[in-house]
Amino acid sequence: MNEPASPADPAALTPGEARALFRAGLRAPTAGYSAGYTQANLLALPRDLAFDFLLFAQRNPRSCPVLDVTDPGAVDASIFAGDLRTDLPEYRVYRDGAQVDAPADVSDVWRPDLVAFLIGCSFTFEAPLLRAGVPVRHIEQGRNVPMYTTNRPCRPAGRFSGPLVVSMRPVPADQVADAVRVTARYPSVHGAPVHVGDPAALGIGDLAEPDFGDPVDVRPGEVPLFWACGVTPQAAVMASAPPFAIAHAPGHMAVTDVADTRYQAP
Amino acid sequence: MNEPASPADPAALTPGEARALFRAGLRAPTAGYSAGYTQANLLALPRDLAFDFLLFAQRNPRSCPVLDVTDPGAVDASIFAGDLRTDLPEYRVYRDGAQVDAPADVSDVWRPDLVAFLIGCSFTFEAPLLRAGVPVRHIEQGRNVPMYTTNRPCRPAGRFSGPLVVSMRPVPADQVADAVRVTARYPSVHGAPVHVGDPAALGIGDLAEPDFGDPVDVRPGEVPLFWACGVTPQAAVMASAPPFAIAHAPGHMAVTDVADTRYQAP
Known part of the structure; x- marks a missing residue:
């Protein structure tokens, strides 16, 4: 698959347009993409580790603000009308805390017991x-x-x-x-x-x-x-060595459908 | 055990003083107690239901803002330097979603697999x-x-x-x-x-x-x-009928050691 060219004006892309480019293979950091839309860190973990991680996030809200959590096996989320396995520009696959792959698509390693956490991004x-x-x-x-x-x-x-x-x-x-x-x-x-x-x-x-x-x-x-930074969950994966995890590549985020104003404090 | 008299000036009590009164048996709504300190709703659930509930709270942040979560079996919390089994004025014990008791002390029914959630209170x-x-x-x-x-x-x-x-x-x-x-x-x-x-x-x-x-x-x-309102989790217990749960009696809260200013937005 040839990697698509970077867009001339990434800020003007809708979230759906940005995700389509990434799904087509574009690997690029997402800073500046789809201005006005929330971006999110991804961490997908087996269901039996989901409580421990959600609690880790609750205890570390500055670094791990949880925006959305999928039901086990789901590949979209209420704030992300795309496919979490393909629509980020690049991923990291971890086994026992060690990065084993950095693909542009994780469809082949996604598992039905995965719970995906979408975490706020600066x-x-x-x-x-x-x-x-x-x-x-x-x-x-x-x-x-x-x-x-x-x-x-x-x-x-x-x-x-x-x-x-x-x-x-x-x-x-x-x-x-x-x-x-x-x-x-x-x-x-x-x-x-x-x-x-x-x-x-x-x-x-x-x-x-x-x-x-x-x-x-x-x-x-x-x-x-x-x-x-929302890479903190990945550092926790590296330090804590769960058997399996999928994350975004740092800086290569999930572009969500939610306006940044939703997360603005009153 | 005789129930202690209500204090003349509940707003002036420190959180520790308020908890000592409740531990001694005072049953009273906590509105107005320990002015300037955060109060919290309690819901304790078996560990195997903890992820589902923490996710319920994450998805309903207006009604279920999680302030603290204990490790399984713990009876104190980082924001509550007391005993969660005795230091609230009154509790509700639920089995299969039905309230089976309304005691002033739940020491005898507390279980080592319980995870306690402390949820913000208005x-x-x-x-x-x-x-x-x-x-x-x-x-x-x-x-x-x-x-x-x-x-x-x-x-x-x-x-x-x-x-x-x-x-x-x-x-x-x-x-x-x-x-x-x-x-x-x-x-x-x-x-x-x-x-x-x-x-x-x-x-x-x-x-x-x-x-x-x-x-x-x-x-x-x-x-x-x-x-x-933080009674929403109890309504979810009634509607969802988990095998076992312990909650505070509505209005009879956990008085924490944390100043209300900690939860003030910037």
């Missing part, structure tokens, strides 16, 4: 950030957002434990307050930053070497802002 | 309502809050389904906006009203005959405001 608040005049560097640079594993443990639950993962966006010092204010209004998609400034305080050695995604330029006068 | 935002000058009639009248089963179904999940239950507070017409504004800031404890005005639209026939709690006076010029 890409959702990037359109509001841009509307507020706050630059979003990885969109400017056409890259995936940089993500880092931190030294902060999540609250464990049953079989799941692991570190907090964060995404980073550099923001000019005089716009940090705007970035906090805007993102705080979206608690279901990670909300306000968990940390502002020194990466070392989170155990991050070098911003130029993210654990997931791509590095972006941090310019003089800019402050790195760190938001809890 | 009593939490009553102190902020009072600070904003909005009257809270059931506190004024020294009664339990009136609660009604509605004709609105919850979104089902696994074995659980059932109707939305609401609490009602009458508010003077010129303070309805204040009541909405204040309570909307507390989404984890039911947030803004789900309905303002005509009870018939919710299938409520007579405000003077609540399904749970006590009736309160609705005065000329007042509008009934309806908030999603």
Whole structure:
């Protein structure tokens, strides 16, 4: 299958159009796609692990805000009128906590006992950030957002434990307050930053070497802002080694049918 | 055991003092107790039903906002430094969906496989309502809050389904906006009203005959405001008939150690 070309204006695509491109084989980070629509992290786990994971998410709401959960075996969700096995640009397949594949389609490994969790993604608040005049560097640079594993443990639950993962966006010092204010209004998609400034305080050695995604330029006068990231569930899979799991590739999200305004706090 | 006298100033009790009174046998609705502290609904279910219920709560966040979940067998919780079996004023014990007991202590029927869910309660935002000058009639009248089963179904999940239950507070017409504004800031404890005005639209026939709690006076010029209520999980137990469940008696809540400000939206 030939990979389709990247669209000229990804922000203008409807969620259905974006999903059709990904279903056809396009592999691309979804930041900037379908502006105004909520994006979501995916984690699918066997039913017998579903309570432990849902509890892990409940105990770590900043990093794991649950937007939707499928019934076992379902491949669509109330917020996602597509096929979870094909309509994300890229996946990660884990066995015993180790990544064993990175396909563009997981139809052949999907199982009827899987429960899929859709978890809020900070890409959702990037359109509001841009509307507020706050630059979003990885969109400017056409890259995936940089993500880092931190030294902060999540609250464990049953079989799941692991570190907090964060995404980073550099923001000019005089716009940090705007970035906090805007993102705080979206608690279901990670909300306000968990940390502002020194990466070392989170155990991050070098911003130029993210654990997931791509590095972006941090310019003089800019402050790195760190938001809890929906890759945290994948870090929990790596740390906790459930027998089987399917996740999205970091930055390659489920584009949902729900307007970002639904997740705006009053 | 003689029941202790009601305290002269329940609002001034610390959560630990309130729990000690209830542990000693006081049976009283907790509205107005320990002002500034979060109160919570209790539902304890066998571990094998815990995922279905947690998913039911996730799908019905207005009525079932989960504040904390215990590990199986635990009798305290991160937000509740007491004993869940003894420190609420009154309980309901259900078998196959039917209430079989209404004791002040459930130590003798508690089981090691129980997972306890603590769910936000609208009593939490009553102190902020009072600070904003909005009257809270059931506190004024020294009664339990009136609660009604509605004709609105919850979104089902696994074995659980059932109707939305609401609490009602009458508010003077010129303070309805204040009541909405204040309570909307507390989404984890039911947030803004789900309905303002005509009870018939919710299938409520007579405000003077609540399904749970006590009736309160609705005065000329007042509008009934309806908030999603944490008795909804108990209605789901009645409708879904799990083999075993323990809940609080409606209005007789778990008084937690957490300030209500923790659940205030930014």
